[in-house]
Amino acid sequence: MENSTVTLDKIIALCKRKGFIYQSASIYGGLNGVYDFAHLGTLLKKNIRKEWLKSVQATFDDILEFEGGLLGPHAEWEASGHVENFSDPMVDCLNCKHRFRADEIDLKKPCPNCGQTKWTEIRQFNLMFKTQMGAIANDDKANIAYLRPETAQPIFVNFKNFMSTYRIKIPFGVAQMGKSFRNEITPKQFLFRTREFEQMEIEWFCKEETALKDFAIWIESRKKFYADLGLNMAKIRFYEQTEAERAHYSKACTDVEYEFPFGFKEIEGIAYRGNYDLTQHSKFSGKDLAVFDEETKQTYIPHVVECSVGIDRLLLTLLFDAYHEDVVEGETRIMLKLHPKMAPIKAAFFPLVKKLSEPMLAIYKDLKRKGYEVEFDESASIGKRYRRQDEIGTPLCFTYDFESETDKCVTVRNRDTTLQERISIDSIEDYIKKTLNK
Numbered sequence: 001m002e003n004s005t006v007t008l009d010k011i012i013a014l015c016k017r018k019g020f021i022y023q024s025a026s027i028y029g030g031l032n033g034v035y036d037f038a039h040l041g042t043l044l045k046k047n048i049r050k051e052w053l054k055s056v057q058a059t060f061d062d063i064l065e066f067e068g069g070l071l072g073p074h075a076e077w078e079a080s081g082h083v084e085n086f087s088d089p090m091v092d093c094l095n096c097k098h099r100f101r102a103d104e105i106d107l108k109k110p111c112p113n114c115g116q117t118k119w120t121e122i123r124q125f126n127l128m129f130k131t132q133m134g135a136i137a138n139d140d141k142a143n144i145a146y147l148r149p150e151t152a153q154p155i156f157v158n159f160k161n162f163m164s165t166y167r168i169k170i171p172f173g174v175a176q177m178g179k180s181f182r183n184e185i186t187p188k189q190f191l192f193r194t195r196e197f198e199q200m201e202i203e204w205f206c207k208e209e210t211a212l213k214d215f216a217i218w219i220e221s222r223k224k225f226y227a228d229l230g231l232n233m234a235k236i237r238f239y240e241q242t243e244a245e246r247a248h249y250s251k252a253c254t255d256v257e258y259e260f261p262f263g264f265k266e267i268e269g270i271a272y273r274g275n276y277d278l279t280q281h282s283k284f285s286g287k288d289l290a291v292f293d294e295e296t297k298q299t300y301i302p303h304v305v306e307c308s309v310g311i312d313r314l315l316l317t318l319l320f321d322a323y324h325e326d327v328v329e330g331e332t333r334i335m336l337k338l339h340p341k342m343a344p345i346k347a348a349f350f351p352l353v354k355k356l357s358e359p360m361l362a363i364y365k366d367l368k369r370k371g372y373e374v375e376f377d378e379s380a381s382i383g384k385r386y387r388r389q390d391e392i393g394t395p396l397c398f399t400y401d402f403e404s405e406t407d408k409c410v411t412v413r414n415r416d417t418t419l420q421e422r423i424s425i426d427s428i429e430d431y432i433k434k435t436l437n438k
């Protein structure tokens with residue numbers, strides 16, 4: 001089984017061909033850096049969210065769920081530092097007008113697009129999407145809103161609400177999954193760097209005394225998460241940032257990186273942020289965000305450990321990791337070797353020939369009604385139908401043949417081994433359950 005042949009182009013083509021992901025607004029030429037998730041992509045995302053939440057909730061007891069607004073006022077993003085600092089250096093080629101991130105190219109060399117060396121000055125470009133609220137659109141700060149460039153700030157802004165509405169005590173965490181928006185100068189590598197993406201973030205509020213210990217617990221938990229997704233851990237590394245690489249307020253930061261064909265790249269950031277965020281929002285809002293410690297009878301501003309992963313980047317990681325090509329019966333087949341619990345479709349149901357459709361359709365419909373993601377396929381040869389399912393990562397295919405009527409059994413074929421076995425129709429559901437829990 002070989003997967004050394006995986007390339008970004010193959011992943012993009014597969015996603016489009018099989019209905020995972022489409023370029024947004026493609027009939028109008030496409031919107032750069034924005035993608036639409038089709039049926040299979042949506043199912044895969046759903047599985048990622050489910051596993052993430054399960055993993056976060058298994059790490060510590062008190063984890064609240066949250067869905068903050070996508071738009072935030074100027075004041076919020078000023079306090080967080082994004083209005084002033086959330087920018088990338090940008091440079092243009094004066095000859096061909098191509099735009100680049102200045103930290104991604106060598107300005108001593110000619111333009112990679114046209115070969116001339118005529119650069120503009122480097123300017124800082126703020127990555128936030130800015131808009132105006134209400135009918136009277138003007139640039140008054142009170143009317144400015146930003147699409148959030150990260151999910152974290154709405155959590156910090158609501159910190160006092162969590163404390164008072166749930167009577168919860170430090171330490172506790174708030175978990176959020178949702179869209180973020182960044183006007184990236186050069187969106188690229190498909191889902192890796194987009195302008196609209198989804199994040200899964202946990203903000204863990206704790207006391208300073210336990211923060212580094214909790215940070216270490218989160219790191220271990222995140223390692224387990226990636227291993228449990230079935231990823232090849234030899235391609236994952238946890239990179240500890242040096243003091244010079246970290247934000248000024250950050251006291252420890254570890255990046256989770258995956259080895260893509262274009263190199264080791266970050267998929268998640270785990271950071272001990274000190275008490276910077278709540279301190280800033282206290283200062284800018286004038287609201288006291290300190291808490292009272294019953295033991296010491298003193299007030300303090302809680303510290304925060306954050307784990308932040310992009311769903312889209314993780315989905316791309318899963319596809320790269322799962323993509324395999326091998327030769328079966330003299331034909332090259334493409335297979336997504338996803339962990340069964342991550343596979344968008346769990347099982348497919350085939351009648352050997354069309355006249356056997358009715359009984360197989362009944363079995364399929366029964367499982368569908370029970371909530372399983374399953375497919376029914378009666379067209380083309382069985383071999384072709386297997387390939388279709390292999391390409392989207394379906395772990396199991398069941399075939400109803402002429403003997404099924406009398407022996408009340410079907411043949412189940414395993415995606416990874418291509419081995420087949422005969423099992424009773426009554427045991428199909430248990431067989432699927434067992435495979436999903438492996």
Ligand code: ATP
Binds near residue numbers: 182184266308310
């Ligand atoms: P990068 O340096 O790659 O831009 P970052 O350090 O700015 O990433 P964070 O702000 O730490 O990223 O965001 C946390 C996570 O959100 C990232 O690890 C990544 O998975 C995801 N993410 C950030 N920006 C994008 C983007 N433009 N497209 C897709 N996912 C993103």
